Amino acid sequence: MPKNIENKIKVYFKDNKVLSRDQLICELRKDFPSWSSNTINTYLYKLKKKDIINNITRGVYTLENERVFGPKTDSRLKKIATKIHKNYPFINYCVWNTSWLNDFMLHQPFKQFTVIEVEKSAVEQVFVNLSYDFKNVYLNPDSLFFERYISTMEDAIIIKNLHSESPTMKLNNIVVPMLEKILVDMLIDEDLFSAQQGELDYIFKSAYKKYTINESKMKRYASRRNRETELEKRINIVLAK
Template identity: 40%
Template sequence: MKSPYSRAYVAKRLFRLRESGVKYISKKELVKYFKKQNPKISDSTIRRRIYDLKKSGVITNSGRGQYLIENRPSFLPPDSAFLKKVVKSLTKRFPYLSNYCIWETKWLSEFTVHQASLPLVILEVERDTEESVFNFLKESYNNIFLKPGIKEVEKYFAFNEKNIVVIPLISQSPISKIGNIKIPKTEKILVDLFCEKNLFIAYQGQELINIYKNVIKKYAFNRTTFWSYAKRRKRYNQIRRFILENHIEGFMEEEN
């Protein structure tokens, strides 16, 4: 008979919970379960058992002290020679520039119904460096814009060509690193799509709903990171209303 706190036994219990409609479990609940089975179990052993459950794909981080009872991969964007080239030239010219991130809106294509004909490369750099970065890149690239407004987006952005947009990076933005390139985390992209309606005009309305629903359905997603950044951008209430009004599941931290 398997131990009641072995990984296989706990996994079986968790899968039964999932089948009954429970999607999330808290760290407190897992700790309570392990201590009920063995009151003398150490905190380090509990941490190791929770780590094993995550590593084996039984649970996935979904926020501070919260886990999704399901194996979800992290979103991994397609490799881009263009982004690598931009970052290589940028870091060579500005070796002190450590706070930045870069991404392409074509990453969103797997989450949308229609394919946008206005491809953007978003380069966010530390505040007060954006003009220097813009002037440097302007020597090598066409269709590059510094903090564009709605008039520039509508009048000057090129269809079916890469448009490079240089904007200041919001401090404490959720960023990850793939190879030598710093990219925004999925949580940041979703908040920014909501906040920058003029820049991301092609991804508003139903497409924004599609993106939110498909991201949360397919990939690992940290709700704490998402809401912390939404608060950082002072859009918590607006985004919460958008999610509730459109019945988008999986974002609210009180969900279980």
């Protein structure tokens, strides 16, 4: 195996926590254009055997020293993401489910929500489009509406504005929020994250224990949402325990 391939691999992951198999192959072809598909597959296998790269899920890789948050994406999320991408291929968005936070909590919430975040210019169109195929779809509900209706509903779909430069990643061909984004959002959206508010310290501590957290990325996003000071205090409290 060429000596410089390991250095190349580290460069590929410099700005990305995870890369799909197709992304890795694309980068390798740029640096090693003479390699055949079989050669690339052989080297990917060897890199996995040496623990240079690891699978966090099928067809998705990370570096050996990264513990990346890679939640399961169910068929409903895949259907929603496929529909958004098909109808609006150039917009920024991400999809996820609040049940992803259950692994970080002591007490398991009875309710869960599917969350779709879409750039502001397209959020109305996506809301109308998805309302044809799914029930209980709500666009940017306010606190009163959330408390009266959504909080008692089974698996409502909530569509929100996606803030610029939100940390996201592609997982199984679906754009999802990074854990860093979700942690910051919990400090802001007390309606959506009402079930988590009493366990914020525990959730942050669990997240740091289980996964590699990119604090600089998280702080940049928190700064854009005017929560950098609050995030800093939360990190200090959690890490001091």
